[in-house]
Amino acid sequence: MADLPLRPAVETASDIPRLRLTARQGAPLAERLAVRAVTDLLDLAAAGDWHRLRRCAARPCQDAFVDRSRPGRRQFCSTRCANRAHAAASRARHR
Known part of the structure; x- marks a missing residue:
């Protein structure tokens, strides 16, 4: 700073x-x-509100974000990371 x-x-x-x-x-x-x-x-x-500062749950993403959602349960920094993680989980379930 x-x-x-x-x-x-x-x-x-x-x-x-x-x-x-x-x-x-x-x-x-x-x-x-x-x-x-x-x-x-x-x-x-x-x-x-430090507890709202999180690291993206998608791998290999290492980005941080502030969870401003009302319930405070956001896991991903972006829709792109969320889509990638959900697609990978779906592929793993269908194997």
Whole structure:
């Protein structure tokens, strides 16, 4: 985070000011995504929702994701990984 060019910004929601970190003006996509990831992790920590940070259950995927589903049972980082894992399980059952 120390290497990211962060810029503080004040947002107002329901007349309540809130400090947000944003990328610098005109920053490339990679920097904007990195700033977004850092701010999302800070929000996750502030809410005490670390248990929602998970690793994808599909092999060989090693991606992490935040489970924002209501029941909190999401297992895969994307539909692509879920489809691949379900297809592999189906093939294994039919052997």
